[in-house]
Amino acid sequence: MELRTLTTLLLLIGSVAGGVAGFMHLEKLGFGDALYLTIQTITTVGYGDLAPRTEVGRLFANFVMLGGVSVGLAFLTLVLWPYLEERMRNMFGLLEPVKARDHVIICGYTHVAEEVVKELRTYGVSFVVVDKHEEVAHRLRREGAPVVVGDPADERTLIEAGVLDARALIASCRDDSDNAFVTITATKLREDLPVIVRALNVENIRKLKSAGASHVISPEVVGGEMVGRSVVAPYAALFLDGVGLSKELHISQFRASRGAEIVSRPVSHVGAVSGASVVALWLPTGKLVVTPPPDTTIEEGSVAVVIGSLEQLQMVKNMFGEEHGGKR
Numbered sequence: 500m501e502l503r504t505l506t507t508l509l510l511l512i513g514s515v516a517g518g519v520a521g522f523m524h525l526e527k528l529g530f531g532d533a534l535y536l537t538i539q540t541i542t543t544v545g546y547g548d549l550a551p552r553t554e555v556g557r558l559f560a561n562f563v564m565l566g567g568v569s570v571g572l573a574f575l576t577l578v579l580w581p582y583l584e585e586r587m588r589n590m591f592g593l594l595e596p597v598k599a600r601d602h603v604i605i606c607g608y609t610h611v612a613e614e615v616v617k618e619l620r621t622y623g624v625s626f627v628v629v630d631k632h633e634e635v636a637h638r639l640r641r642e643g644a645p646v647v648v649g650d651p652a653d654e655r656t657l658i659e660a661g662v663l664d665a666r667a668l669i670a671s672c673r674d675d676s677d678n679a680f681v682t683i684t685a686t687k688l689r690e691d692l693p694v695i696v697r698a699l700n701v702e703n704i705r706k707l708k709s710a711g712a713s714h715v716i717s718p719e720v721v722g723g724e725m726v727g728r729s730v731v732a733p734y735a736a737l738f739l740d741g742v743g744l745s746k747e748l749h750i751s752q753f754r755a756s757r758g759a760e761i762v763s764r765p766v767s768h769v770g771a772v773s774g775a776s777v778v779a780l781w782l783p784t785g786k787l788v789v790t791p792p793p794d795t796t797i798e799e800g801s802v803a804v805v806i807g808s809l810e811q812l813q814m815v816k817n818m819f820g821e822e823h824g825g826k827r
């Protein structure tokens with residue numbers, strides 16, 4: 500449960516409990532009458548057959564009324580109304596349509612997804628979060644993030660999230676089976692959609708690939724590789740950590756589009772114009788060239804992996820003629 504919701508509920512319960520205890524002590528009432536009087540006071544419906552009889556009881560009722568009304572309004576505004584609104588939207592299909600195009604759909608807002616959102620925001624890539632938990636949706640909306648509430652494995656939910664116009668989908672649910680169902684549904688709707696899946700268990704990597712995932716990433720495998728690299732090649736590990744943690748150094752990829760400035764030019768042109776470094780190049784034939792020679796020609800459809808600052812990567816993006824996506 501969200502902290503704000505829990506705090507509001509505890510304050511409301513505390514107000515009622517305090518009112519009951521106070522009236523029982525000051526007015527010498529039983530529990531039922533004290534609860535009845537407390538509810539009348541908090542809701543300000545007016546006293547009928549039962550009202551505070553003593554002066555100190557009436558003074559106490561004033562404090563209960565002021566505190567209870569404030570907490571009650573907070574409960575209605577922060578808890579009850581958003582919940583009812585979301586239920587009505589889901590019941591009658593009144594969810595606002597997602598207008599994004601060429602965006603990334605993130606299914607399941609976990610800790611991994613939270614980091615993904617930070618990265619996408621860094622590079623200005625639009626995204627939509629899909630999560631079945633309404634409290635998660637409320638928090639994301641307050642942060643200005645587009646979100647669709649629903650089962651990410653349901654076709655209607657993914658269509659609502661704009662799967663037909665998305666550039667990629669990330670399955671980061673809290674269970675591998677959920678990720679598998681999301682993958683199957685997404686690839687059924689869009690066979691050409693890149694689907695990146697987080698695998699919680701290494702044993703499920705092959706199954707998730709069989710379900711149609713383009714890439715399967717296991718935190719256990721990645722973590723093990725990082726630990727092993729730190730032992731075998733500590734300086735290389737420090738460099739990679741620097742790329743991951745630096746706010747100035749970023750790594751990204753670019754595809755040379757038709758008519759782009761970079762087409763038919765050598766790799767050295769990238770560094771000469773932007774100062775960034777091309778560390779790998781995928782040729783249209785599918786061949787990977789690591790640290791390509793400076794005179795290697797960049798053809799249409801080639802994909803370059805580039806390291807540099809955000810300003811340098813922006814210049815490279817202009818040369819390649821397409822949006823970039825990368826890793827800090």
